Amino acid sequence: MLNQKAFKPSDTEYLVDLWERSVRKTHLFLSERDILSIKNDIPNHLNNLDVIIWETLDGTIVGFSGIYKTHLEALFIDPVHFRKGYGKYIIRTLINEFGIKTVDVNKDNKGAFEFYKSLGFMVESESAIDNEGRNFPLLHLILE
Secondary structure, eight states, rough: OOOOEEEOOOGHHHHHHHHHHHHHHHOOTTTHHHHHHHHHHHHHHTTTTTEEEEEESSSSSEEEEETTTTTTEEEOOOOOGTTSSHHHHHHHHHHHOOOEEEEEEETTTTHHHHHHHHHHHHEEESSSOOSSSSSOOOEEEOOO
């Protein structure tokens, strides 16, 4: 259904733009200032993760994922490809091929929580701040 493409530094600008488009549609709890601040951190995060770019068979980029060991650090889908089954396909592939077992979700991102819950993840714990110390509570999910 989707091809996997390895991340190259030359992909950074495109993926940061895709991240921003996705976040603006899904992270409605973030202010403009929050988005711009976090956006500046994205290139560093991309360089510290195993990033996979997901493409359709004709080469159209659907989104990207970033993993560290068995933890899904990032999954962002281009909004033009929302609700087409790509997210589920990517998560199932990451579980089956890469052994993903955990993911963190912003507590205020109800849609993401329901998405991961529908794929077999459950809340293991919760923290009051995100991994960068910002006041965005996280739900730490584990695959059942």
